[in-house]
Amino acid sequence: MSGKNCKVAVLISGSGSNLQALLTASNKTEAPFSVCKVISNRPEAYGLARAAEAGVPTSVVDHHDFSSREAFDRALIEAIDRQSPDLVVLAGFMRILTPEFVRHYRGRLLNIHPSLLPKYQGLHTHRRALQAGDSEHGATVHFVTEELDGGPPIVQATVPVQAGDTPETLASRVQVQEHAIYPLAVTWFAEHRLHMRGERALLDDTLLPHSGIRLTG
Template identity: 50%
Template structure:
């Protein structure tokens, strides 16, 4: 690495953004005792998000910032940035957050904002990945943790978990298998950042000073421990 390299995080403080059920939020909550991160706040853009129920038995502040109360995406993200910054986080984690962030937000949190996507990026960006994978008769599928940039599902890849599609798999079973992997690798990826294991140099990611390829750190389904 060059002298221009830097660690991507200096704080274990995490804010989680979510819009719905919050199953990845729950996984992050359950496993934070095993890792170095500390969830200090959570924000939902939907007042009916079930993830808010998951937070009721915790001491984590939960904020509802309803996007319907704002007249533009830009004005919403200005307030969202302000509310996130109030928590002084080192990392912002999207966990089923169903809004596309503005350039203002992605640049403000550059290399401090991550997402998990249900495909092996750069393939199958966007929605309905399980259905599209099956329709194309692909043999492999998976999930990707990546940095968020202004280009949708295109930021540097931190970690991927992959599986082999079985003959009996349908959209429901594939979603279930992928989500099971997500619930394990997302806390793992968050910890990579909050424990200062990730560095960047000339847009190249390093894990424990070892360069990661374009597909990030690779894990296969059979090597994940079911929890």
């Protein structure tokens, strides 16, 4: 794929550090993707300011304005589809999505999760890794399916757990790796190298391991 032909919509709820990594990557001359829209469910999300500074259109679909999760997700689909994106990326989007939403974007919906999936689906991953005495921790980019944090992994980055680590210090090192692997996965998708077939991820027409490609941070 030549040029920035892959349009990416990014959903956020907070500060948008992974959004910033994607914006920075998309600004490179050789980047095959562009961020066409940033949507937040929280009007105060700092990521909206990051997007505006980068000249990317933004909108807010506030979940408090809807009586049900289904109604919110339908409004969110409508807001996203106005942009006709090729890929939808969850970047700290703190909502559990309905099956209807996930099915609508199946095969073109990515998320990043701060653990080495399938370990520690859900919240508080850094604390749980420390409590378990793990020697390594990390982050996973995966396709989104109806199972929470259960879609096929694409790429993982690992970091060693160090003596004296707290959830905060561990999180900061994991986040550095998140900012590297998320743009990488989006680039693979934009180059038509990354696909989802059934419940597995493929890169260059090769089935990836069940844990995805693992990189050492």
